Amino acid sequence: MKQPRADAKPIPTDGSQSFGHNPFGNLSSEGLPPAPENSPADSAPLSVAKPAKKNRGRVDILRVKAGRGGKTVTVVKNFVGIGLPEKEQLAKAMQRACGTGGTVKDGQIEIQGDKRAEVARILSEANFRPVLAGG
Numbered sequence: 001m002k003q004p005r006a007d008a009k010p011i012p013t014d015g016s017q018s019f020g021h022n023p024f025g026n027l028s029s030e031g032l033p034p035a036p037e038n039s040p041a042d043s044a045p046l047s048v049a050k051p052a053k054k055n056r057g058r059v060d061i062l063r064v065k066a067g068r069g070g071k072t073v074t075v076v077k078n079f080v081g082i083g084l085p086e087k088e089q090l091a092k093a094m095q096r097a098c099g100t101g102g103t104v105k106d107g108q109i110e111i112q113g114d115k116r117a118e119v120a121r122i123l124s125e126a127n128f129r130p131v132l133a134g135g
Contacts, residue, residue: 056127057081061116062134074116076109076123076130094122 062075076094079087084104091109095102098118102111111119120130 054127055129058129058131059123060133061119061123061130063114063116064134071112072114074111074114074119076111076119077107079107090122090126094119097122 057080058078059076060078062077064073064075065071076090087104087107087109091102091104091111094109094111094115098111098113098115100112100115102109104110109119116132120132123130
């Protein structure tokens with residue numbers, strides 16, 4: 001254990017003497033606005049109001065086999081008010097989530113396989129109202 005130096009003075013801990021030099025000790029609050037008075041109830045963090053989810057409309061999710069060589073495809077159609085770039089972004093998100101391929105064709109999103117549940121979840125997160133239509 002380290003021995004204290006012989007010339008070192010003990011620091012009082014009873015609050016009677018300040019510790020060292022305070023560089024802000026000589027500052028004055030003259031000319032400053034008064035500080036707000038906070039009560040314990042006021043000190044709670046302010047909560048930020050989340051905007052309500054905007055319903056972006058109904059979209060139909062179909063399982064289709066006809067004309068595809070016996071392969072099942074999940075088709076999402078009847079989008080209202082969104083353009084091709086957003087449809088492509090949704091298609092990419094669906095492909096990643098489902099682990100399959102897909103495309104945007106004729107204003108519809110086509111995902112390989114019967115992935116209606118995963119596609120419905122992604123559309124719900126994007127504030128659409130997905131409806132499982134067809135067989």
